[in-house]
Amino acid sequence: xxxxxxxxxxLATGGIAQTFTKDLLVDPATRxxxxxxxTVVAAASSSSASRAQEFLKSVNAPSSxxxxxxxxxxxxxxxxxxxxxxxxxxxxxxNVMLCLDAGKNVLCEKAFTVNAAQAKKLxxxxxxxxxxxxxxxWTRYFPISIYVRDAITSGRLGTVTRVYSDNSLAAxxxxxxxxxxxxMVAPDLAGGALLDxxxxxxxxxxxxxxxxxxxxxxxxxxxxxxxxxxxETGVDEMTTMLLTFPRDAAAGGDMHATATTSFRVGNDVDxxxxxxxxxxxxxxxxxxxxxxxxxxxxxxxxxxxxxxIEDKNWPQPGPGKGSGWYNGFGGSVNQEGxxxxxxxxxxxxxxxxxxxxxxxxxxxxxxxxxIMELMDEVRRQNGLVYPEKIExxxxxxx
Ligand SMILES: NC(=O)c1ccc[n+]([C@@H]2O[C@H](COP(=O)([O-])OP(=O)(O)OC[C@H]3O[C@@H](n4cnc5c(N)ncnc54)[C@H](OP(=O)(O)O)[C@@H]3O)[C@@H](O)[C@H]2O)c1
Numbered sequence: 001x002x003x004x005x006x007x008x009x010x011l012a013t014g015g016i017a018q019t020f021t022k023d024l025l026v027d028p029a030t031r032x033x034x035x036x037x038x039t040v041v042a043a044a045s046s047s048s049a050s051r052a053q054e055f056l057k058s059v060n061a062p063s064s065x066x067x068x069x070x071x072x073x074x075x076x077x078x079x080x081x082x083x084x085x086x087x088x089x090x091x092x093x094x095n096v097m098l099c100l101d102a103g104k105n106v107l108c109e110k111a112f113t114v115n116a117a118q119a120k121k122l123x124x125x126x127x128x129x130x131x132x133x134x135x136x137x138w139t140r141y142f143p144i145s146i147y148v149r150d151a152i153t154s155g156r157l158g159t160v161t162r163v164y165s166d167n168s169l170a171a172x173x174x175x176x177x178x179x180x181x182x183x184m185v186a187p188d189l190a191g192g193a194l195l196d197x198x199x200x201x202x203x204x205x206x207x208x209x210x211x212x213x214x215x216x217x218x219x220x221x222x223x224x225x226x227x228x229x230x231x232e233t234g235v236d237e238m239t240t241m242l243l244t245f246p247r248d249a250a251a252g253g254d255m256h257a258t259a260t261t262s263f264r265v266g267n268d269v270d271x272x273x274x275x276x277x278x279x280x281x282x283x284x285x286x287x288x289x290x291x292x293x294x295x296x297x298x299x300x301x302x303x304x305x306x307x308x309i310e311d312k313n314w315p316q317p318g319p320g321k322g323s324g325w326y327n328g329f330g331g332s333v334n335q336e337g338x339x340x341x342x343x344x345x346x347x348x349x350x351x352x353x354x355x356x357x358x359x360x361x362x363x364x365x366x367x368x369x370x371i372m373e374l375m376d377e378v379r380r381q382n383g384l385v386y387p388e389k390i391e392x393x394x395x396x397x398x
Pocket of ligand 1: 088
């Protein structure tokens with residue numbers, strides 16, 4: 001059967017929008033996906049149509065794709081099946097609402113929203129309107145994540161009881177984002193380590209200790225946390241969380257996790273993995289290790305008590321060497337022909353549309369909400385509040 005074509009609209013033209021859209025336009029057959037194909041029919045920039053036009057050119061979009069100078073025009077385009085929202089997290093609530101109001105399905109970047117109240121409202125609205133909505137936690141859709149979750153659910157690790165997970169940068173924020181205006185540190189763009197990077201530490205904790213439980217056994221964790229503030233802007237530059245996931249005694253009792261994030265220090269100081277794994281998943285029969293960066297991991301080690309050591313590499317597929325095609329994010333460029341890995345989540349969103357599903361299969365909307373509630377609690381414990389205009393569930397112009 002011919003693949004079904006899913007038509008995307010891209011909302012925002014920044015760094016990740018570019019990486020995502022380039023991956024999106026790689027033929028899915030290069031990764032063994034034959035049911036769907038993706039195309040880009042439109043992109044919008046909040047600043048100008050010419051910026052959107054430049055964006056479409058830079059990602060090599062079809063020449064028929066339309067460029068808009070406002071997000072409102074994009075969501076009115078009848079040819080758009082699904083919108084990818086790639087604005088700063090401060091803007092996700094308002095931008096996703098705009099899409100849902102116009103009857104569009106949505107894939108929204110992480111962190112889903114600024115707080116759980118906003119996430120809840122988006123989820124309710126999508127369900128009322130019978131639209132697809134998914135938080136773009138791309139890592140969950142990687143084959144490496146499927147392998148790790150399978151190692152847990154198949155019982156290879158025994159009873160899994162503890163996880164350590166870190167996603168940190170090891171950079172000087174003053175030098176990386178001078179002036180405090182970057183979305184990474186600006187309070188009015190919901191800056192800070194927790195929402196931007198801690199979400200990945202929590203992703204590994206949740207997808208190993210929570211997603212792997214049968215839905216009726218999933219219980220939200222308790223959390224105790226501490227935060228260090230970034231002096232220049234007051235957002236968090238380092239956050240440490242201790243989590244307890246309740247589990248019946250007969251199933252092995254409670255599970256513990258340590259989830260950490262920091263701008264300034266990290267456990268991949270040379271960017272080559274020399275510091276060791278950044279995720280360690282421990283069960284009664286052994287340990288699974290995942291090397292950093294944990295948002296785009298490519299290396300695992302399984303160590304079992306019976307002497308098994310299983311090392312695996314998980315390179316990202318793509319058009320391959322000799323293609324002259326490159327992707328990457330920010331200043332880093334992947335090897336020629338190597339995808340970034342954002343196509344896996346795009347494939348899942350497209351397959352869901354074709355199959356009539358309304359959520360992503362490896363992170364339900366309820367789970368996205370539980371994680372937002374947890375991050376709310378961590379912020380509450382440490383008094384981190386963002387400006388009202390980005391915490392509100394009212395419709396406002398940002
Ligand atoms: N999955 C991943 O690996 C990954 C990686 C990086 C970032 N992200 C997420 O993606 C989102 C965007 O991050 P990014 O790194 O792409 O950011 P970015 O480079 O700063 O781009 C954000 C874009 O949002 C639009 N925008 C609208 N209002 C804005 C405002 N007031 N201030 C700044 N930008 C505004 C702008 O596009 P227009 O001018 O065209 O409207 C801007 O180019 C964030 O939520 C982030 O957490 C995910």
